[in-house]
Amino acid sequence: xxxxxxxxxxxxxxxxxxxxxxxxxxxxxxxxxxxxxxxxxxxxxxxxxxxxxxxxxxxxxxxxxxxxxxxxxxxxxxxxxxxxxxxxxxxxxxxxxxxxxxxxxxxxxxxxxxxxxxxxxxxxxxxxxxxxxxxxxxxxxxxxxxxxxxxxxxxxxxxxxxxxxxxxxxxxxxxxxxxxxxxxxxxxxxxxxxxxxxxxxxxxxxxxxxxxxxxxxxxxxxxxxxxxxxxxxxxxxxxxxxxxxxxxxxxxxxxxxxxxxxxxxxxxxxxxxxxxxxxxxxxxxxxxxxxxxxxxxxxxxxxxxxxxxxxxxxxxxxxxxxxxxxxxxxxxxxxxxxxxxxxxxxxxxxxxxxxxxxxxxxxxxxxxxxxxxxxxxxxxxxxxxxxxxxxxxxxxxxxxxxxxxxxxxxxxxxxxxxxxxxxxxxxxxxx
Amino acid sequence: xxxxxxxxxxxxxxxxxxxxxxxxxxxxxxxxxxxxxxxxxxxxxxxxxxxxxxxxxxxxxxxxxxxxxxxxxxxxxxxxxxxxxxxxxxxxxxxxxxxxxxxxxxxxxxxxxxxxxxxxxxxxxxxxxxxxxxxxxxxxxxxxxxxxxxxxxxxxxxxxxxxxxxxxxxxxxxxxxxxxxxxxxxxxxxxxxxxxxxxxxxxxxxxxxxxxxxxxxxxxxxxxxxxxxxxxxxxxxxxxxxxxxxxxxxxxxxxxxxxxxxxxxxxxxxxxxxxxxxxxxxxxxxxxxxxxxxxxxxxxxxxxxxxxxxxxxxxxxxxxxxxxxxxxxxxxxxxxxxxxxxxxxxxxxxxxxxxxxxxxxxxxxxxxxxxxxxxxxxxxxxxxxxxxxxxxxxxxxxxxxxxxxxxxxxxxxxxxxxxxxxxxxxxxxxxxxxxxxxxxxxxxxxxxxxxxxxxxxxxxxxxxxxxxxxxxxxxxxxxxxxxxxxxxxxxxxxxxxxxxxxxxxxxxxxxxxxx
Numbered sequence: 001x002x003x004x005x006x007x008x009x010x011x012x013x014x015x016x017x018x019x020x021x022x023x024x025x026x027x028x029x030x031x032x033x034x035x036x037x038x039x040x041x042x043x044x045x046x047x048x049x050x051x052x053x054x055x056x057x058x059x060x061x062x063x064x065x066x067x068x069x070x071x072x073x074x075x076x077x078x079x080x081x082x083x084x085x086x087x088x089x090x091x092x093x094x095x096x097x098x099x100x101x102x103x104x105x106x107x108x109x110x111x112x113x114x115x116x117x118x119x120x121x122x123x124x125x126x127x128x129x130x131x132x133x134x135x136x137x138x139x140x141x142x143x144x145x146x147x148x149x150x151x152x153x154x155x156x157x158x159x160x161x162x163x164x165x166x167x168x169x170x171x172x173x174x175x176x177x178x179x180x181x182x183x184x185x186x187x188x189x190x191x192x193x194x195x196x197x198x199x200x201x202x203x204x205x206x207x208x209x210x211x212x213x214x215x216x217x218x219x220x221x222x223x224x225x226x227x228x229x230x231x232x233x234x235x236x237x238x239x240x241x242x243x244x245x246x247x248x249x250x251x252x253x254x255x256x257x258x259x260x261x262x263x264x265x266x267x268x269x270x271x272x273x274x275x276x277x278x279x280x281x282x283x284x285x286x287x288x289x290x291x292x293x294x295x296x297x298x299x300x301x302x303x304x305x306x307x308x309x310x311x312x313x314x315x316x317x318x319x320x321x322x323x324x325x326x327x328x329x330x331x332x333x334x335x336x337x338x339x340x341x342x343x344x345x346x347x348x349x350x351x352x353x354x355x356x357x358x359x360x361x362x363x364x365x366x367x368x369x370x371x372x373x374x375x376x377x378x379x380x381x382x383x384x385x386x387x388x389x390x391x392x393x394x395x396x397x398x399x400x401x402x403x404x405x406x407x408x409x410x411x412x413x414x415x416x417x418x419x420x421x422x423x424x425x426x427x428x429x430x431x
Numbered sequence: 432x433x434x435x436x437x438x439x440x441x442x443x444x445x446x447x448x449x450x451x452x453x454x455x456x457x458x459x460x461x462x463x464x465x466x467x468x469x470x471x472x473x474x475x476x477x478x479x480x481x482x483x484x485x486x487x488x489x490x491x492x493x494x495x496x497x498x499x500x501x502x503x504x505x506x507x508x509x510x511x512x513x514x515x516x517x518x519x520x521x522x523x524x525x526x527x528x529x530x531x532x533x534x535x536x537x538x539x540x541x542x543x544x545x546x547x548x549x550x551x552x553x554x555x556x557x558x559x560x561x562x563x564x565x566x567x568x569x570x571x572x573x574x575x576x577x578x579x580x581x582x583x584x585x586x587x588x589x590x591x592x593x594x595x596x597x598x599x600x601x602x603x604x605x606x607x608x609x610x611x612x613x614x615x616x617x618x619x620x621x622x623x624x625x626x627x628x629x630x631x632x633x634x635x636x637x638x639x640x641x642x643x644x645x646x647x648x649x650x651x652x653x654x655x656x657x658x659x660x661x662x663x664x665x666x667x668x669x670x671x672x673x674x675x676x677x678x679x680x681x682x683x684x685x686x687x688x689x690x691x692x693x694x695x696x697x698x699x700x701x702x703x704x705x706x707x708x709x710x711x712x713x714x715x716x717x718x719x720x721x722x723x724x725x726x727x728x729x730x731x732x733x734x735x736x737x738x739x740x741x742x743x744x745x746x747x748x749x750x751x752x753x754x755x756x757x758x759x760x761x762x763x764x765x766x767x768x769x770x771x772x773x774x775x776x777x778x779x780x781x782x783x784x785x786x787x788x789x790x791x792x793x794x795x796x797x798x799x800x801x802x803x804x805x806x807x808x809x810x811x812x813x814x815x816x817x818x819x820x821x822x823x824x825x826x827x828x829x830x831x832x833x834x835x836x837x838x839x840x841x842x843x844x845x846x847x848x849x850x851x852x853x854x855x856x857x858x859x860x861x862x863x864x865x866x867x868x869x870x871x872x873x874x875x876x877x878x879x880x881x882x883x884x885x886x887x888x889x890x891x892x893x894x895x896x897x898x899x900x901x902x903x904x905x906x907x908x909x910x911x912x913x914x915x916x917x918x919x920x921x922x923x924x925x926x927x928x929x930x931x932x933x934x935x936x937x938x939x940x941x942x943x944x945x946x
Binding site: 211243 | 633
């Protein structure tokens with residue numbers, strides 16, 4: 001039999017075998033019986049004239065302040081990033097991949113310290129503009145990469161499916177005071193990582209002006225390869241949209257060309273790697289006076305199931321080096337007070353090292369927040385290694401506290417955009 | 432109330448149907464809106480027909496199954512496939528050496544992903560070669576209504592089964608369609624139905640039934656969701672069928688109260704209550720059809736009339752489709768070019784209208800992903816937003832690049848599309864059945880013969896026209912413009928333009944993105 005036919009037959013059979021609850025064709029025939037019609041649809045008249053939806057009151061954010069998000073894709077191992085070196089259980093669970101106590105970069109008298117490859121973060125720590133949020137996660141954690149990152153991107157509960165990115169929800173609700181010279185609502189760096197709309201991540205959803213690009217030069221070259229939009233009388237709304245977006249491409253490219261002409265205001269040397277290159281372009285744009293509320297960057301490869309130590313340290317070296325250089329260049333350029341950088345990842349990793357000298361998908365992890373207006377220090381509490389849930393850390397800081405920090409404390413956005421209401425912010429932004 | 436509904440039907444029937452045959456722009460419009468755009472020969476096939484005859488013929492030609500044979504790993508029975516796949520993963524899980532276990536696990540998962548890509552390519556191939564483009568447009572429509580993501584579902588066979596389900600019900604009865612959804616194994620996985628059990632309900636499925644599948648957003652409260660979730664508790668995959676079925680011990684048999692209807696409902700019963708008692712189901716579906724086939728903006732009064740027709744026809748989808756496609760607004764010349772082509776429509780339409788040969792449809796899968804539509808992997812449960820949302824600075828940039836490649840007729844590195852010089856389209860590797868037997872490119876004579884044999888059916892297969900049009904000078908340029916663009920080009924094209932330049936101008940004109 002043709003496979004399609006088999007499948008169809010099976011479906012019908014299943015419907016029928018659910019017994020008395022199955023809807024038969026005669027039930028559906030009854031649907032149209034005129035006699036029951038009025039009774040069935042009492043609100044018919046309303047349906048023809050549906051009430052207008054009340055418009056949400058316009059709110060605003062501080063448009064001059066930028067958020068820079070760094071996604072550590074694959075699930076960053078928090079325990080080898082911010083190391084609980086003073087807890088013997090850490091070394092018991094990680095005899096081979098644990099970071100030796102002598103090598104850990106101590107953070108004052110704190111019982112946790114940094115992986116030594118993150119040494120470039122120390123200047124920020126010492127100057128107290130680096131905050132570390134400990135044990136960031138959420139209840140009933142999901143260990144799937146896809147679902148995990150969806151949860152982070154949409155600011156949802158574990159069993160809640162939201163459609164729009166969390167930044168998208170805030171930006172769309174912030175019509176007031178939007179500067180006319182906004183370069184874009186968001187810039188997502190790294191085209192190859194972000195094909196498809198999933199790449200918009202926290203900016204997914206509403207029609208924001210988000211630009212995805214590898215480099216400004218690359219974007220300018222491609223945008224300038226597009227013909228200029230003609231002027232059309234009587235264009236229908238869809239054609240108007242096409243014309244407007246095409247025009248926008250051209251104008252954005254022109255503005256990028258102008259911005260690139262301004263000399264860099266910093267001498268800081270950035271290390272190699274895409275993350276550093278993209279952060280360098282971010283500073284250049286900000287230093288040249290571009291207004292962009294959101295930059296999103298990605299560094300991939302954190303799914304360290306096997307042979308973790310070398311791979312993970314190589315990645316952390318890039319993160320530390322890139323973030324350290326970003327800080328220095330922002331300070332040099334005088335934009336550090338307008339920037340808040342935050343890391344995130346779909347989950348942390350399990351406490352126990354596995355037989356392949358790696359770690360598997362876990363739960364809570366620490367994250368970094370830095371910027372000129374950040375009050376440095378540790379926030380929240382380190383999850384306890386003697387109180388694990390099935391071998392996993394129990395989160396101590398809800399991840400939405402990081403978002404509340406951005407929305408309320410950094411941007412001054414008033415409405416509570418979270419479905420999990422009354423989530424406190426970290427309190428790490430200076431008034 | 433009753434009078435209103437009756438009048439509405441008369442109104443729709445009376446207004447819709449002029450007796451005269453269609454003109455070229457009308458026939459073109461019908462093919463653009465119900466398929467992927469026609470070639471001159473396809474448009475010619477419709478010309479002798481009235482609107483009503485053409486719509487009836489298109490609807491009569493809808494296929495309940497795919498035309499291509501299934502990928503070979505979908506050929507066996509579903510339960511046997513599932514048992515085998517599970518056994519393979521179980522064997523891997525028992526490997527004691529962790530490195531070896533990881534390696535084998537990765538290899539097995541990569542096989543699933545490879546098959547997923549094959550499946551996406553299979554669907555593209557079906558769309559490119561079908562003789563009933565409306566079937567594919569309906570399957571795409573339902574894929575965006577009853578969404579599932581392959582990357583979450585993980586098992587490619589389940590995505591195939593869902594695609595087959597969408598085809599079987601896509602132009603049949605919406606009530607029976609909706610009733611088949613809770614047992615669909617891909618949906619079951621996608622919306623975590625397995626964890627929805629008595630005492631610990633998971634609301635995902637119930638929420639989407641209300642918000643996305645039946646009554647639509649804003650027609651219910653959180654309490655309705657909670658109550659409906661209880662009705663859907665206790666479904667479990669039955670190993671004998673591979674589909675979900677109710678397990679009484681796991682089901683919450685208590686009384687539920689949903690939208691003011693109360694009873695000890697189970698999943699099927701709650702769906703029936705919604706279908707029978709909630710007018711918003713018909714209105715929501717009629718509105719989605721309006722957006723899909725007529726206009727991006729709803730006309731609430733007209734949608735409501737269509738909903739009445741739909742409800743009176745006991746949710747018969749062909750009746751709703753017929754009323755929609757014969758609606759005066761559909762035929763209003765101002766309606767032409769008001770909808771944005773989705774990435775899939777842009778690509779499949781480009782290939783069909785230009786007569787390109789696709790050597791490897793995997794290239795189209797990648798192209799579509801870059802344009803923002805990763806087939807079978809929508810961004811979330813709400814599916815693709817569609818309409819204007821297809822157009823952003825990002826997507827427009829990629830559209831330009833893709834259209835330029837279509838225009839050059841060659842996507843050698845990524846898509847291996849080459850200009851057809853009369854040969855048959857080639858099937859993708861790994862496919863069985865009729866796919867290997869030269870689908871597509873039926874000669875016009877064969878099409879005419881098929882119509883003679885079965886006057887109710889239409890066989891819409893693209894035929895080459897570009898080489899002929901090229902030789903016709905100004906007449907060819909005018910034809911290309913008439914065929915490829917729904918409305919006057921944004922940038923006028925000179926009648927005496929050289930052929931290559933004129934074709935390029937048509938394809939790169941912004942109106943080529945519209946239908």
